[in-house]
Amino acid sequence: MADRLVVLHQGILPPNAEHIEALADTVYATEEELPLLLPGADILLCWHSITPAVAESWPEDPTLAPAWVHVAAAGVDSLLFPALVDNADVVLTNSRGVYDQAIAEYVLGLILALAKDFPGTWEHQRRREWRPRDSERIGGRTALVWGTGPIGRAVARMLRAVGMRVCGAGRTARADDPDFGTVHEGASLRPALADADYVILAAPLTPATRCMVDASILAAMKPGARLVNVGRGGLVDEEPLVKHLADGRLAGAALDVFAQEPLPAASPLWDMPGVIVSPHTAGEVTGWRADLADLFLENLGRRVEGRPLRNVVDKEKGYVRDGTALESC
Structure with missing residues (x-):
């Protein structure tokens, strides 16, 4: 039957x-x-x-x-x-x-958009404003990929391919991972956060990872760093994230997932400079x-x-x- x-x-x-x-x-x-x-x-x-x-x-x-x-x-x-x-x-x-390869491509696109300020370029185009300005390189910048499963590994390989320095954050520290090189956990994580230009979240949402990026983790990040979340919205405590973005300590964020979805219209994240909001579509390709x-x-x-x-x-x-x-x- x-x-x-x-x-x-x-x-x-x-x-x-x-x-x-x-x-x-x-x-x-x-x-x-x-x-x-x-x-x-x-x-x-x-x-x-x-x-x-x-x-x-x-x-x-x-x-x-x-x-x-x-x-x-x-x-x-x-x-x-x-x-x-x-x-x-x-x-x-x-x-x-x-979703592995699609999300890895999306992360690379988000990092490029932040480093090259594509949102600003598009806004200047909309206003018909000619504003030459410098942008940032991504080659040689450091990315910490938090989450060492298949999606995190695909992200690490993609970012290494464009010349970024990559390390990982996971449950078990190790120094010879084939995709991340060094994987940090516990005591070694905060120094890695302080060194990273981009922190990419690709971890599953579990009781152990809920709000893992809290006020203390955000404070440990390098001034001027950027956060990219393609994991789950519940990984991040959004209130201190908004505060760190508003006071300029973090240069920006690219967020594809949120604690509440759809993201409420009243959320300050919609209008914050340096923030890219997308509707949980990082893995949705043709x-x-x-x-x-x-x-x-x-x-x-x-x-x-x-x-x-x-x-x-x-x-x-x-x-x-x-x-x-x-x-x-």
Whole structure:
């Protein structure tokens, strides 16, 4: 008997839906329909990934919970609620690997935009003002990439390729990493922050990383440095960030993710000089939905054939550990 699959969507379905339907008894659910359709399902595909609807619709009876939940995103923080995490019979997978190169390119674009003041150039063009001025080099500048997973590694390789000096920040310090060279943690992190011209956040959002960039970390950053966040908005305490930007201690920031999304119209970040705001689109390049759908389809085929699933998340840690797989679910 085919698995019963519920696809949580927001009006846009996976582009390979007919292939998915050939492998599973598939029903489609909006946020409003999910409480009715989720209980008793074997699989939940969160095609609409950043939503509280899954937690709000999760069956009270653990035997009615799906055996496998897949999220069409790299981040799984919205799914790390106790009833799912504590149920050992529920396997969680994500879309690790889909966004790596796209986000690395986006980070390079943001750094170039900040260093060359492209927003200022575009504003002068809009006003028909001819204002020659100097810009900054990025070659030889130091970038600290905070988050040493696949996205962080792709970012590090991209920035090294254009002549930037790169180091990493992660859970384990080491001096011979193939992508970062030196990886800092704990006591060695603050000196690295004081040396970095750009701090790039590419870490997952977990209880351990929530608001990891707080007032003390921002104060430890090099005067005139810039912050780039393509991880999760919850990594940053935005109130002290606004203060450090307003008083000029930090030269700017490029932010693709925010504590509250969409970013409220009243947020001062919208209008701050030296700040680039984008709507959580760093990984959304032409064909990205097809890539997400193909990854899920591959995993669905693995389940049908009884083979290990890709990208199994350690639900206690909140991310995929290298080499993690599950024989069956």
